[in-house]
Amino acid sequence: MTQYVALLRGINVSSGNRISMAELRRIVTDLGHQDVRTYLQSGNVVFGAEPGAGKGRGSGPDRLGGAIRKAIADELGLDVPVLVRSDAELAALAADNPYLKSEQDETKLLVAFLAETPESGRAAELTVPGTDTAEFTLAGREIYLHYPDGFGRTKFSNAYLEKQLGTASTTRNWKTVRALAELAAD
Numbered sequence: 001m002t003q004y005v006a007l008l009r010g011i012n013v014s015s016g017n018r019i020s021m022a023e024l025r026r027i028v029t030d031l032g033h034q035d036v037r038t039y040l041q042s043g044n045v046v047f048g049a050e051p052g053a054g055k056g057r058g059s060g061p062d063r064l065g066g067a068i069r070k071a072i073a074d075e076l077g078l079d080v081p082v083l084v085r086s087d088a089e090l091a092a093l094a095a096d097n098p099y100l101k102s103e104q105d106e107t108k109l110l111v112a113f114l115a116e117t118p119e120s121g122r123a124a125e126l127t128v129p130g131t132d133t134a135e136f137t138l139a140g141r142e143i144y145l146h147y148p149d150g151f152g153r154t155k156f157s158n159a160y161l162e163k164q165l166g167t168a169s170t171t172r173n174w175k176t177v178r179a180l181a182e183l184a185a186d
Contacts, residue, residue, distance in 0.1 A: 001034065001048045003087035003184040004061060006068050007113050008043025008080050009170035017078055019043065027071045039179055043080070044172070046183045061086060081168040083113045087184035094181035097174070098137050099146040109174035110151060112143040112158060118165040126164050129155045145171070 006028070011017045021038040024045055028036045033047040049064060061084035069082040085093070099109055117140055118126075128134045134156040135146040143161065147154055151173075158171045172180070 001050055002060075003035075003046065003048055003186075004064060005085050005087075005090055005180045005184050006043075006045040006047070006065060007083045007085070007170050007172065008045070008072075009083070009168060011043040011078075011080055012041050017080060019072070019076060019078065019080075023076070024072075027075060028068060031067055031071055037183060039183060040176065042172075042176075043170075044176065044180055046180065061089075081115060081170065083115055083168070083170055085113065087181075090177070090181040090184050093139075093142055094178055096139070097144055099135065099144060103146055103148075106174045108147045108150060110145040110147070110171050111174070111177050112145060112161050112169050112171045114141045114143065114161075114165065115168035117141050118167055122165050126161075129160065132156050143169075 008019070008024075011019050021041060024043065025036045025038055028045050028047050033049050036045065036047040038045050045068075049060075065082040065084040068084075069080060072078055072080050072082070093111065097109060103109055118138070123138055126136070126138065128136070132155050133148045134154050135148070136156070137144040145156075147156075158169050161169045
């Protein structure tokens with residue numbers, strides 16, 4: 001059995017797209033997954049799945065994300081992008097942050113998870129807008145983000161990344177990324 005992490009985009013951040021973590025655990029469990037756990041209230045689910053689990057096209061993680069997304073839509077009437085990464089993918093991500101050595105304040109480090117690897121032309125054109133001090137490193141379906149002046153007022157946001165790269169994205173802070181990697185490794 002492989003451990004996976006499902007990252008839901010845009011839930012519980014305003015009055016819309018409200019999903020309780022108990023409901024989310026039940027939905028993922030009802031899909032046949034094991035040892036289902038949530039982390040925080042922002043749509044992070046760790047679960048075990050057998051190889052080849054999930055219905056639909058694409059790789060295992062894509063199929064799993066599609067099945068969770070469909071179940072949420074069917075049961076709760078919400079269309080929520082769900083990005084899934086394996087325990088191995090998260091472990092590698094947590095080990096390779098290029099900004100860890102230069103930034104002592106980990107609250108200034110985040111990771112944007114992308115639904116798909118961006119088209120090479122769009123990736124090459126990605127730049128930080130205006131005088132924003134953000135730095136980024138694109139690594140396949142993830143973007144390591146460093147915000148020396150903090151994340152609160154940046155224009156280099158999740159919405160900006162989605163628009164520029166043409167793919168769904170969800171962002172997690174570094175503490176959450178490390179915690180999810182540890183939970184998936186258990």
